[in-house]
Amino acid sequence: MAPRHPPAVLPHALHIPGINKLAGKRVVLASNSPRRKEILQIFGLAPEIEPSTFAEDLSPLSFENIHEYPVATATHKAVEVYERLVVRSVSFSSQALPPQFAHGLMTKSQSADPENGPDLVIGADTVVLTHAQPLSSDIAYSELPGVSQELLEKPENKADNLRMLQDLNGSVCEVVTGVSLVFPVLTSPGYDIRSLEERSLVYFFDNPLSLLNAYVDSGEGLDRAGGFAIQGLGGLLIRKIEGDYHNVVGFPAASFFRFLDLLVEEDDDFLEV
Template identity: 65%
Template sequence: MPSIPRPSASSKASASSSHRPVHDARTSSIHSYALSFQFQHLPPPSPQGLAPDIVPSTFAEDLPVDAFEDIHEYPVATANHKAVEVYERLVREDEENPPDLVIAADTVVLTHAPPGTSQTGFDSLPMAAQELLEKPSSKEDNMRMLLDLNGGICEVVTGVVVVYPILTAPGYMTRSIDERSLVYFADNPREILEAYVESGEGRDVAGGFAIQQRGGILVRKVDGDYNNVVGFPAASFFRLLDLIVDEDSDFLSI
C-alpha cells in the first residue's frame, strides 16, 4: 500500500507558513494545517507524529440532536461546522496563505448498546434506544452518566472532517468519516465512581470519563479503535487522506 502523508521532521505546522507541498502528495509534507479538537488529550509523544497548530473553533456546538434521523451523523455535522469555521477564519486572516488542511473532530457517547452489536448493527437501532452523552454539566450529571454506563456497554462515535483548498467555489472541499467503538465498563463499586467524579477529570469529556487517564480503570475492554475513544481515530483518518490522494490529484498542491 502506498505511504500516507505525514509531516516531515524538519517542517513546522503553522497557519502562516508560505511553503507549499510538492507532489507526490503521499510523500509531501503538510506545512500548514490546524486542528480543532482536544488533540492534547492524546498521550505525548503523539503516535501519529502530528504537530499541528491548535485552533479552537468558535462554533457553538448547539445543533439540535432530534434533527438527525441517524444519530451517528450528529458528531460529523458538528465537526463539519467546526472545521469550516476555522478554515474560513484562517483564510480571512491571511488570504495569500490558506491552511493546507484543517482537521476537526467531535466525539459523543451513546449508551445502551446491546451486546453483540456490530458497527453496522447500530444503524437500525431507534434513537430512543441510545441516550446521547456529551460533556456532563455538573458533578451530579457526571455521576448519573457513570452509573448508567457502569457494568454496561456504550458506543463511542467520533466524526472527523477535513477541509482543504480547491480552485472552484466556495474555495474549499470537505470530506468526513465517522468511527465507532464499543466500550465495556467494569462493574465498579459506587465509591470508585464517586471518587472519580470528585477528581473532576471527566467534566470536560463526552460521557464523563477519560479512558486515557484515570478513567481507564473503569473500563474492562474496548472493541474497536482505542484512539477513537480517546477522541481521534488516527488509522481511519490516514486512510481517508490516502483515499483523497487517490481521488483528487490536486490535493495539497494548491
C-alpha cells in the same frame, strides 16, 4: 522564502502517501483538545492548534441517523476555522456542506495574504451513546422495554458526571468520533469537505458506587464526552473495548491516516491548490 508556518510532519512519521502529501503544508487542528494533539503527534503529525469558536448548538434530534451528529459538529468546527484563517478574497457559504450539516453557517467574505492560508483544517467531535449493542449478543438492547439510547457529551457538573457513569455502569456504550477535513479548491465556494466517522464499543465493569463517586471526585471526567477518560483514572472502570483505542480517547488515528491515503490516491489535485 522560508515557510511561514511550522512543519506539520515530524521526523518519525511513516513515509505513506497521506503523510507525505502533508510535508510543507500548513495543517491546522480546529480543537484545543490535548488528547487529539498528542494522538496526532504519536503518528508524526504536528498541526497548528486553532480552536474553533463554533457554538456547538446543533440539535441531535434534527438528525435521522444520530451518528451524523458528531460528523456535522466536526464539519462546522473545521469550516469556522478555515473561514477565519483563509487568506484570499473569496465568498464562503454553506452550499459546500451536505444539507443536514448546513445549519448556522453565515455567508462571509475575507481577504488577506494569499501565501499563508491553511492547506488542511481538521475538525473532530466525539460523543458517547449509551446502551450500545454488544457484538457478542443477539439481543437488541435498545429495543428492550425501559432501555433507550442517550447521547452523552461532556457533563455539566459532578452530579451530571455521576448520573452518566451510573447509566454506563455494567453496560456497553458506543464512542463515535466524526472527523472532517476542509481544504482549498478552485471551484465555488473555494473549499471542499471530506468526512469520516469511527465507532468503538466500551464495556464497563459493574462498578460499586463508592468507585464511581471516587472517580467523580477526581474531576477527570468533567472535560470528557461521556464523563470518563479511558487513558487515565477512568480506565479502572472499564473491562474491555472493541475497536480503535485512540478513537475512545478522542481521535481515530488509524482511520484518519488511511482516509488521507485514499484522498491522495483518488485525487491528484488534493492539497495542490
